[in-house]
Amino acid sequence: MSGISEVVEASPAVFTQHHELPRNPGTALDIGWVNDARANTSAIERRTRTLVTRRGPKKDHQAAWLLRAVACIDLTTLSGDDTEGRVRRLCEKAKRPIRADILDALGMSDAGLTTGAVCVYHDMIGPATRCLSGSGIPVAAVSTGFPAGLSPLELRLREIESSVAAGASEIDIVISRRHVLMQDWDALYAEISAFRKACGPAHMKSILATGELKTLRNVYKASMVAMMAGSDFIKTSTGKEAVNATLPVSLTMVRAIRDYHEKTGHFVGYKPAGGVSSAKDALGYLILMKEELGRRWLEPDLFRFGASSLLGDIERQLEHHVTGAYSASFRHPLV
Numbered sequence: 001m002s003g004i005s006e007v008v009e010a011s012p013a014v015f016t017q018h019h020e021l022p023r024n025p026g027t028a029l030d031i032g033w034v035n036d037a038r039a040n041t042s043a044i045e046r047r048t049r050t051l052v053t054r055r056g057p058k059k060d061h062q063a064a065w066l067l068r069a070v071a072c073i074d075l076t077t078l079s080g081d082d083t084e085g086r087v088r089r090l091c092e093k094a095k096r097p098i099r100a101d102i103l104d105a106l107g108m109s110d111a112g113l114t115t116g117a118v119c120v121y122h123d124m125i126g127p128a129t130r131c132l133s134g135s136g137i138p139v140a141a142v143s144t145g146f147p148a149g150l151s152p153l154e155l156r157l158r159e160i161e162s163s164v165a166a167g168a169s170e171i172d173i174v175i176s177r178r179h180v181l182m183q184d185w186d187a188l189y190a191e192i193s194a195f196r197k198a199c200g201p202a203h204m205k206s207i208l209a210t211g212e213l214k215t216l217r218n219v220y221k222a223s224m225v226a227m228m229a230g231s232d233f234i235k236t237s238t239g240k241e242a243v244n245a246t247l248p249v250s251l252t253m254v255r256a257i258r259d260y261h262e263k264t265g266h267f268v269g270y271k272p273a274g275g276v277s278s279a280k281d282a283l284g285y286l287i288l289m290k291e292e293l294g295r296r297w298l299e300p301d302l303f304r305f306g307a308s309s310l311l312g313d314i315e316r317q318l319e320h321h322v323t324g325a326y327s328a329s330f331r332h333p334l335v
């Protein structure tokens, strides 16, 4: 088991929050670039199938990758029946995401492992910031009429400002899907630019709700406009659409991030969210990021999972790695 810390240590500053990269300042809206976008759905689906089956890490490497996945989780609760108690329990889990005996066995007790953030609705920002105070773990708030984004623009802007004032340092906004479906890129750009301005110092993750955008070409175009409008991250889904994060959508979005980076030099992060619930799923996304964007995009300032239950399965798999036996899922509660 001594190999784990070596594998993890081989990566610089594994579990720290990097924020030294300049934020994406955005660009002018380049309609020509947006309209030139193409997405070959069958090639994208083929690539995601082979990517995941051929290149999975094994044994100590797999455990090290799972610890990395933990560091990139936005540990999320977005339920109508959320309470302060549930949010406090979630925050405690964010501070100590893997059971002490498992971390001990992995030789990782002193690594300072935490999740990437805790993600809640506006009303739960207070309890979350109080519980996470001094931990260095940011609070992310979903905003702008989440999940549908259909409240008046003025209210959506005020909602962002209120959440930043309440202590959220990350804001997950939702876009108006109709702007994409109508191909109204000016309107989408104006909306996201206004959101970014309202965020001020808080980092903005733009949720595209890809399950409602009809085509991968639309997903690529919306990703590009969201980056041009100054998003710090682009994110797939709210977790409330009928189809949430998938690997083909993710490949489309990370290629947009790569194209944008190649053309402008700006870094934009990626957050698959919704339905990512198993350690195996998480490994698939990490492989995709490493293969398509490279090692730098595996740090929490450029990659997050939006997930409510993923951490439980990762802990269970890590326990299996150290003991050789699987325990029941209920032994890995999150809240």
Ligand SMILES: O=C[C@H](O)COP(=O)(O)O
Pocket: 076, 078, 119, 237, 238, 239, 240, 273, 274, 275, 276, 277, 306, 307, 308, 309, 310
């Ligand atoms: O952004 C996070 C999602 O709402 C979480 O979705 P999930 O409950 O399917 O993990």
